[in-house]
Amino acid sequence: MTGLDVPLTPLRFLERAVEIMPDKIAIIDGQRQWSYREFAAAVQALAKALRATGISDGERVAYLASNSAEMLIAHYAVPLARGVLVTVNTRLSAAEVEYICGHSGARMIVGEIELLRSLRDAGCEFATIDDWIELPAVDGLFTVPSEFHSYDAFLTRGRGGDLRWEIDDETRTLAINYTSGTTGRPKGVMYSHRGAYLSALGGIHHSGFGQETKYLWTLPMFHCNGWCTTWAVTGALGTHVCLRAVRAESMWSLIDEHQISHLNGAPTVLTMLANAEQAHLLTAPLTITNGGAPPSPSIIAAIRGLGASIVHVYGLTETYGPYSICEPKPEWNELDTEHHAELMARQGVGMITANRLRVVRPVLSPEGELIDVAADGAEMGEIVMCGNSVMKGYYGDEDGTRKATEGGWFHSGDLGVMHPDGYVQLLDRAKDVxxxxxxxxxxxxxxxxxxxxxxxxxxxxxxxxxxxxxxxxxxxxxxxxxxxxxxxxxxxxxxxxxxxxxxxxxxxxxxxxxxxxxxxxxxxxxxxxxxxxxxxxxxx
Missing domain, CATH: 3.30.300.30 (ANL, C-terminal domain)
Known part of the structure; x- marks a missing residue:
């Protein structure tokens, strides 16, 4: 950085929100609510407690929790303390959680009581962890007596004035997100402050977040930090509505009660919404950003039939979640429903904050460069990506990072084609063909x-x-x-x-x-x- 440059960090989104709309409702979690002023105060309290416990300068903090206000607060407090957030999939086995905490070297684990108990009962050994912190239940209460330090008691460790909403180096690691590990040990994907900031801006633009946004947390916050939406909704001055368990009845209830304007999810979430007993024609605009797997044209048509609009994105853990979007074109609105849905099911083009999306052949050119497939919608190749929306690398795995980024592009392992209009369509994972x-x-x-x-x-x-x-x-x-x-x-x-x-x-x-x-x-x-x-x- 030179001159008047200021390192980019999504922490700035919350500071700005407090400056502009301190009394606006920022978080709804059951019957509990936080204004932006209260949100920021909760972040400061946790960050100072973390600092007092020795969390700073890259120390890792593991979170094992569902979508809650406290999980959202951690997305700001841990990096504010200059720590690294490691959000852990709540559906993993005790052995898998043990591996992730050990591999990342987490100093502390914060989680919901049932999840922490399952680790203790399984006899897991966490050599690096010094503190076990129990999060409150949805009503804000704790178990009595507690086997672990309560979250509220932990917060009392904090002392001193507020920390500055800034970072010294935008390439600092903000979070480590672990891949699913379906083909071996999960890899720790490192996100930087800069990458998270830009990916959040991409989400704001493409999902259409704004001050009136009421975002329903159907996507787990532990997955790619909720596709960076943990920061994007705040950046747009919207309202986070937490949902701890994704069920059709709960989703429709919250959609109706809060007039939800946005949510994210995989095709299975769309299927659940469209086929629920509670499904009905929407009374307010709803934008659903779909990713994780290509939606079928039939489910796209079903969701549109409810009155919702679809934003179709594509990406991986290694790309902060969404990297590309099927950017709709005005002329598509003139097409019949089936043809429109077929076009919308494609993975499209790079997002505004990402580089272009490429599909390349398995062999390099004589100069050692990647070769693009023909843009004919027929020749299959591997989808590759590069730029600010691609991970820093795999934590503690230089060889894995080098292999994944051969030729200066991240190799997704996904196979697809390039259509004549420049839009990419995913055909399969290489291992699924x-x-x-x-x-x-x-x-x-x-x-x-x-x-x-x-x-x-x-x-x-x-x-x-x-x-x-x-x-x-x-x-x-x-x-x-x-x-x-x-x-x-x-x-x-x-x-x-x-x-x-x-x-x-x-x-x-x-x-x-x-x-x-x-x-x-x-x-x-x-x-x-x-x-x-x-x-x-x-x-x-």
């Missing part, structure tokens, strides 16, 4: 064809062993309540929309699909069960 008799079959394409059936709610397609073809596609399907479908009907429906060789050879009807905490279907579990010939217990 089914190669049957030498033909590449996109499981996403097959899933979208299945989901176009009016009586099917969810679908997952994976490759399973086949003596003749090597592997073949198999579909796992969740039907609407009361639907009576046969395997042959589903296969015939797919063949009416796609080439016959792409259709699943078998269909298994299940009550639910295994999912991550953010609503992504765990295809690895389905695939592993088939290849190991183990029965998959998803009906019980």
């Amino acid at each position: 089914v190669i049957s008799g030498g033909e590449n079959i996109s499981t996403i394409e097959v899933e979208h064809a299945i989901l176009s059936h009016p009586e099917i709610l969810e679908a997952a397609v994976v490759g399973v062993p086949d003596d003749k073809w090597g592997e073949r596609p198999k579909a796992f399907v969740v039907t609407a309540s009361g639907a009576q479908l046969h395997e042959t009907e589903v296969i015939a429906h797919v063949k009416s929309r796609l080439a016959s060789f792409k259709a699943p050879r078998s269909v298994e009807f299940v009550n639910e699909l295994p999912k991550t905490s953010t609503g992504k279907i765990r295809k690895n579990e389905l695939r592993d069960a088939e290849w190991s010939s183990r029965p998959l217990m998803i009906n019980g």
